[in-house]
Structures are given as structure tokens and as C-alpha cells.
Amino acid sequence: MFGISTQALFGQLLIGLINGAFYAMLSLGLAVIFGLLNIINFTHGAQYMLGAFCAWFLLQWLGIGYWWALLLAPIAVGIFGIVIERTMLSRLYKLDHLYGLLLTFGIALILQGVFTNYFGSSGLPYTLPPEFSGAFDLGFMYLPKYRAWVIIASLLICFGTWFVIERTKLGAYLRAATENAPLVQAFGINVPRMVTLTYGFGVGLAALAGVMAAPIYTVNPLMGANMIIVVFAVVVIGGMGSILGAILTGFGLGIVEGLTKVFYPEASNTVIFVVMVLVLLVKPAGLFGRER
Amino acid sequence: MSAPVSSAAAFAQPSSTVFVIGTAVMVALFALAPLLGVYPVFLMKVMCFALFACAFNLLLGYGGLLSFGHAMFLGTAGYVSAHAAKAWGLAPELAILSGTAAAALLGIVVGALAIRRQGIYFAMITLAIAQMVYFFYLQTPFTHGEDGIQAVPRGALFGLFDLSDTADPTHPGKTNSSLVMYYFVLAIFVGAFLLIHRVIHSPFGNVLKAIRENEPRALSLGYDAERYKLLAFVLSATLSGLAGATKAIVFQLASLTDVQWQMSGEVVLMTLLGGMGTIFGPVVGAFVIIGIENYLSAGITLFGVTFGAQWVTVITGFIFVVCVLAFRRGIVGELGAWWARRNA
Numbered sequence: 001m002f003g004i005s006t007q008a009l010f011g012q013l014l015i016g017l018i019n020g021a022f023y024a025m026l027s028l029g030l031a032v033i034f035g036l037l038n039i040i041n042f043t044h045g046a047q048y049m050l051g052a053f054c055a056w057f058l059l060q061w062l063g064i065g066y067w068w069a070l071l072l073a074p075i076a077v078g079i080f081g082i083v084i085e086r087t088m089l090s091r092l093y094k095l096d097h098l099y100g101l102l103l104t105f106g107i108a109l110i111l112q113g114v115f116t117n118y119f120g121s122s123g124l125p126y127t128l129p130p131e132f133s134g135a136f137d138l139g140f141m142y143l144p145k146y147r148a149w150v151i152i153a154s155l156l157i158c159f160g161t162w163f164v165i166e167r168t169k170l171g172a173y174l175r176a177a178t179e180n181a182p183l184v185q186a187f188g189i190n191v192p193r194m195v196t197l198t199y200g201f202g203v204g205l206a207a208l209a210g211v212m213a214a215p216i217y218t219v220n221p222l223m224g225a226n227m228i229i230v231v232f233a234v235v236v237i238g239g240m241g242s243i244l245g246a247i248l249t250g251f252g253l254g255i256v257e258g259l260t261k262v263f264y265p266e267a268s269n270t271v272i273f274v275v276m277v278l279v280l281l282v283k284p285a286g287l288f289g290r291e292r
Numbered sequence: 293m294s295a296p297v298s299s300a301a302a303f304a305q306p307s308s309t310v311f312v313i314g315t316a317v318m319v320a321l322f323a324l325a326p327l328l329g330v331y332p333v334f335l336m337k338v339m340c341f342a343l344f345a346c347a348f349n350l351l352l353g354y355g356g357l358l359s360f361g362h363a364m365f366l367g368t369a370g371y372v373s374a375h376a377a378k379a380w381g382l383a384p385e386l387a388i389l390s391g392t393a394a395a396a397l398l399g400i401v402v403g404a405l406a407i408r409r410q411g412i413y414f415a416m417i418t419l420a421i422a423q424m425v426y427f428f429y430l431q432t433p434f435t436h437g438e439d440g441i442q443a444v445p446r447g448a449l450f451g452l453f454d455l456s457d458t459a460d461p462t463h464p465g466k467t468n469s470s471l472v473m474y475y476f477v478l479a480i481f482v483g484a485f486l487l488i489h490r491v492i493h494s495p496f497g498n499v500l501k502a503i504r505e506n507e508p509r510a511l512s513l514g515y516d517a518e519r520y521k522l523l524a525f526v527l528s529a530t531l532s533g534l535a536g537a538t539k540a541i542v543f544q545l546a547s548l549t550d551v552q553w554q555m556s557g558e559v560v561l562m563t564l565l566g567g568m569g570t571i572f573g574p575v576v577g578a579f580v581i582i583g584i585e586n587y588l589s590a591g592i593t594l595f596g597v598t599f600g601a602q603w604v605t606v607i608t609g610f611i612f613v614v615c616v617l618a619f620r621r622g623i624v625g626e627l628g629a630w631w632a633r634r635n636a
Contacts, residue, residue: 106612
């Protein structure tokens with residue numbers, strides 16, 4: 001097709017799908033946090049990086065492998081997020097939302113700066129767990145086992161988050177508090193605690209994505225900084241109104257990016273931003289957003 | 293959108309006497325400093341960034357719009373004026389004008405897109421578009437990628453005044469910074485500063501502040517809010533471009549540093565630290581930040597630990613956190629509030 005081998009096409013589609021999985025998980029966390037806290041968490045990229053570094057520390061210093069890292073890193077980074085929320089973010093809720101953006105931007109700079117100073121910017125390798133070596137032969141292409149796992153796991157995580165928020169009682173409280181927090185509090189639900197835990201959860205989700213990214217990309221202090229800007233564009237395209245929207249946009253844009261690498265590689269860095277501009281022209285609220 | 297700065301803005305309107313005295317002191321300090329032995333290159337850098345921050349403050353402090361991509365205007369103007377001076381051989385004033393015009397054009401396009409959303413979305417959109425612009429400059433050949441456009445000739449202003457550095461007669465091999473260049477930059481900075489002051493106190497500036505405080509109300513009074521916001525955006529982009537173009541001629545260099553997102557963050561920091569919505573705040577903020585960077589580039593030792601240039605990011609982040617948590621009015625805003633309390 002168009003003189004491009006199916007091998008290359010499916011190869012890039014797979015990479016696109018993997019990138020899309022990370023965009024989806026990160027924009028999901030951003031959307032959940034924004035929904036309840038009304039804060040765009042600029043630290044999200046740095047927390048994704050922290051997740052990857054946690055996995056690396058666990059393996060290098062304590063000999064704790066990938067599976068435990070999947071559990072421990074999000075908890076550790078989530079607790080770190082809760083501390084940030086309690087000590088700093090919670091002072092800003094009555095102010096303009098922009099202050100939340102500026103504060104989290106500052107925290108992101110501190111984290112990235114400290115990690116760059118101690119670990120350099122070249123990136124550290126994270127060894128793939130042995131269970132994942134090898135690939136599935138699909139006939140038209142080879143699918144490395146770990147990549148298959150990332151796609152399946154991220155789909156499960158996204159679906160799980162969607163299920164909790166849209167189909168459980170806890171999620172109903174969360175959605176109610178998003179609409180009208182004082183009223184929910186008047187019904188006897190501890191909204192401030194819910195806000196804290198939501199931030200911790202969103203941050204944990206970023207860290208989980210970071211652990212999953214560690215074996216694919218190298219563990220690098222700036223891995224989140226470059227990611228977060230793309231994820232912002234994803235969030236603008238999808239609009240933050242719906243959880244499902246964030247997931248679909250994330251995966252969709254990953255695939256668009258992958259296809260661009262095949263047909264017009266020069267634009268692969270910028271295609272998501274171009275899509276954002278087009279969406280803004282046609283539907284300023286975003287594909288799944290609603291005007292507020 | 294509610295106003296991020298309305299509390300600071302109350303103290304931000306110095307009476308005209310205070311403004312005149314303040315401006316006179318500022319201009320006198322900048323005019324005399326190189327004669328008193330302060331390094332002119334440092335001061336020219338401060339003035340370029342002060343102009344950049346003042347232009348940014350016009351949009352954030354008075355329009356209430358937080359752009360997180362203003363580096364694209366600084367960088368675009370820098371590249372265009374450097375290219376104009378080096379490849380086309382234009383005189384410095386024309387090179388600066390063409391860079392500024394390029395930033396203005398980009399401002400029209402980006403502004404028209406970005407003002408379709410407000411608040412947090414506005415910040416994210418400007419950041420994303422700036423990243424797109426960054427990738428464009430990374431790949432397009434005329435910017436020379438990582439090297440940047442180097443050895444840009446300064447040329448002669450209006451064909452009369454040579455702007456290049458002169459050889460030092462007492463130290464062979466060394467050069468003296470050109471004072472003609474210095475006073476040219478000072479003239480640009482003061483001119484733009486007065487223009488910004490004029491805009492803020494014009495009917496246009498007042499409508500802009502009204503929109504910042506209460507957009508639906510301004511709309512109901514018959515003001516076309518989108519047009520005012522777009523005009524403020526373009527004006528801010530143009531003046532940022534003027535800063536970037538001047539900077540490229542002064543430092544004879546246009547590089548990727550000026551289009552990166554870190555630069556967009558830096559101008560936010562200068563404005564926040566100095567005082568959003570205050571006329572002198574961005575100048576003070578730029579002076580402090582450039583001063584810190586200058587000090588750190590040599591490395592300073594505190595409590596037995598040496599902090600070098602690589603700590604700039606950490607310190608920048610730290611100042612952000614402190615400003616947002618404890619110091620939201622910024623240096624000039626806090627001084628104004630203190631003065632108002634004292635005289636109350």
C-alpha cells in the first residue's frame with residue numbers, strides 16, 4: 001500500500017498504540033484530578049518519571065523486580081502526591097485555578113532538576129523481566145510479549161478506572177462532588193478526604209504508567225517533561241468532560257502519530273499539535289468536552 | 293474567569309507622580325550603571341528580559357490570560373532578525389523590525405486560536421502550539437538546528453552608528469562592549485515600557501481590565517471581549533518579539549533556548565516574582581532572575597555545598613512554589629501593599 005511494507009506499517013501502528021496507551025493513562029489521571037480539584041496537574045509528567053525511577057531504584061538497590069514495582073511505585077508516588085496535596089495544593093482551592101498550575105509547574109521543575117543533577121539526562125536502562133522476553137508470531141508481524149502486555153494492561157487499567165467512576169457508589173460520590181462539592185459535603189460525605197485520595201489516585205496512575213514505560217523507554221529525568229506537553233494537547237483535543245473521551249483520544253492520537261511516522265515522518269513530532277489546532281477551529285470545547 | 297491578580301491590582305496603579313519618579317530612577321540607573329562599571333552585557337540581557345516580561349505582564353496582569361508559550365514569540369523574532377541581519381544583510385533597525393513583525397503575525401494566528409478557550413485551557417493550548425513551533429525550528433534548515441544562527445553581524449544603526457564591540461586599546465585581544473549598542477537597547481526598552489504604560493491607562497486598557505474582572509458583564513455592556521483579548525495578545529506577542537529581536541542582535545545569536553518551554557516558564561516566573569499586574573514588577577523580576585542565573589553560572593557555595601548552573605532549574609522551581617504559596621503579589625506588589633497599609 002503506497003509503497004510501504006506492511007511490516008513497517010504494523011510496526012509503527014504498534015508503537016503508536018503503545019504511545020497511545022501512555023497518553024490515555026496520563027490524560028485519564030489528569031482528567032480525574034481536574035474533575036474534582038479543578039487543577040491542571042503540571043507535576044503529572046514528573047510523577048510519571050518518579051514512577052519509572054521508583055521501579056529502577058527497587059530493582060537496582062533492593063533487587064525487587066517488576067511485579068512488585070507495579071504495586072509499590074504507585075503507592076509510594078501516590079503518598080508523595082498526597083503529601084503535596086495536603087501541604088500545598090489544599091491552600092490554593094479558593095484562589096484562581098492558574099495558581100494550581102503554577103505551583104505544580106514549580107514542583108515539576110524541582111523534581112526534574114534534582115533528578116537531572118544526580119542521574120544525568122542520558123537515561124538508565126531497566127532490564128525487561130525474563131517472563132517477557134520473546135515475541136508472538138502473528139503471521140504478518142512479530143508482537144513482542146512486553147508490548148502486548150502494556151497494551152492489554154493499560155486497557156484494563158483504563159476500563160477499571162472508568163468502571164469505578166461511572167458504575168460504582170464511590171464513583172457516584174466523586175461525580176457528585178465534581179458537580180457540587182458543598183452539597184455533597186452537606187450530605188455527610190468527607191469531601192476534603194475524597195479530594196486528597198483522588199489526587200493520590202491520579203498521581204499513582206501516572207506512576208503506574210511510569211513503571212510500565214521503564215522497560216520500553218529508558219528511565220530518564222526528562223521523560224515526563226516531553227510527555228506532559230503532548231498529553232496536554234491530548235486533553236485539549238478530547239476535552240476533560242468524560243473519562244471515556246480521555247481514553248479514546250489517548251489511544252486514537254497514539255495511532256495517528258504512529259501512522260504519521262510511516263507516511264510523513266517529518267511531521268510525526270507535531271501531528272498531535274496540528275490535530276489540536278484543527279479541533280480548536282471546528283469544536284473548541286474538544287471532541288468529548290462540554291462548554292462550561 | 294476570575295482575576296488572578298485583582299488583589300495585587302489594587303496596589304498596582306501607582307499615582308502618576310510615583311510612576312514618573314519610579315521611571316526616572318529606573319532610567320537613570322540603567323543609563324549610569326555601565327559608566328559606574330556594571331557589566332553592560334549583563335544589563336542588556338536584563339533589559340531584553342525585562343521588556344519580554346513587561347510584554348507578558350500586559351497579557352497576564354491586565355488581560356488575565358496566562359500564556360504558557362510566550363517563548364515562541366521571543367524565539368521567532370530572534371530567528372527572523374538574526375537571519376535578516378546575517379543572510380539578507382539588513383541594517384540592525386530593519387532586522388529588528390522584521391523580527392518584530394514576524395512575531396506579530398504569529399501572534400495574530402496563535403491568538404485567534406487560543407482565545408477560543410479560557411483559563412487553564414488557554415495555558416495548555418499556548419504551551420502546545422509553542423511546542424509545535426519549537427519542533428518546526430528544530431527541523432527547518434535556516435535555523436541550523438542545535439547550533440543556532442551564530443555570529444550575527446550587529447551592523448551600523450541607520451547606517452551611521454557602528455554597534456559592534458571595539459578593540460580594547462589597553463588589553464590586546466579583548467574587546468570593549470559597545471556603548472552605542474547599550475544605549476540603543478536602553479532606548480528600545482524605555483520606549484516599549486512607556487508604550488505599555490500608555491496602553492494600560494488608555495480606554496483600551498481599562499476595557500481589558502474590565503473583561504479580566506468580569507467578562508459576561510463587559511460583554512453585556514457591549515464590548516466585544518474576543519476582539520479586545522486578541523488585540524492584547526497580538527500586542528503582547530509583538531513586544532515580546534521586539535525583545536527577542538533585540539536580544540538576537542545584542543548577543544549575535546539566535547538559538548533553540550529561546551523557543552523552548554523552559555523559556556516560557558521563565559517569563560512567567562519573572563512576572564510572578566516581580567508582581568503580576570504591576571508596571572515595575574516584571575522589570576524587578578527579570579533583574580532578580582537574570583542576576584541569580586548570572587551568579588550561579590560561576591557557582592556559589594552555601595553550607596559547604598557548591599551550587600552551579602545545573603541548579604538553576606531547581607531554584608527556579610523553588611521560587612515558583614514560594615511565590616505561589618506565600619508571595620502571590622510579588623516583590624513590587626508586596627511593597628505597594630506595605631506602602632498602602634502604612635498610609636492607611
